[in-house]
Amino acid sequence: MSETSSVHSLPMRYADFPTLVDALDYAALGNTGMNFYDRRNQLVTVLDYRTLQQKAIAGARRLLSLKLKKGDRVALIAETSPGFVEAFFACQYAGLVAVPLAIPMGVGQRDSYTAKLKGLIASCNPAAIVSSEEWTPLIASATENTSAMHILSDADFNALPEPEIALPAPSPDDIAYLQYTSGSTRFPRGVIITQRAAMANLNAISRDGIKLRAGDRCVSWLPFYHDMGLVGFLLT
DSSP, X not given: OOOOOXXXXXXXXXXOSSSHHHHHHHHTTSSOEEEEEOTTSOEEEEEEHHHHHHHHHHHHHHHHTTTOOTTOEEEEEOOSSHHHHHHHHHXXXXXXXXXXXOOOOSTTOHHHHHHHHHHHHHHHOOSEEEEOXXXXXXXXXHTTTSOOOEEEEHHHHHHSOOOOOOOOOOOTXXXXXXXXOOOSSSSOOEEEEEHHHHHHHHHIIXXXXXXXXXXXXXXXXXXXXXXIIIIIIIXX
């Protein structure tokens, strides 16, 4: 296994795309991508953008096999993992609204996390929840006595059928994702991020903020439910 290339085979573009789908479609034409390391600094997963595009399209069809409709929300327990990235972009291709939610921050927080998760789920009212197997018991506890929704581990998600259906064309005015505030002074609030707003933010960050150049490599350990981890790093 070797890292993705730092040498771009495509002209550098500063997020001048209508939607996140268009951005990934462009990146998939090249040879770059993401590399995931474990705590021992060992490379464990290489996810080039072409593979991400293919997995996202397959994931979009799997989500739509659940009879979800455009604009439905899908909660994603936001581990810093390839699975989250694939599910997030699957939502983009399916016309669904991704809702990244935090994972527990430490040992002994099961009850407080379950209570917070219950409030977040009530707030965003997702049609489906996707997480790794590790968190499904907590999700089950948080969703007791709630309206029917699909609760899927990564394995469940990957086992869904992939019907050959046309995916909806994305629009800049579609909602791309719902991002919750940190909740440091009050219960977290969901902020609606449209495709247009997301791309404007990414353009400003990449061009005027960090001034990305061809050949730059970026390293991050920030969680994907954090604005800087999701927007400032992953999407940029």
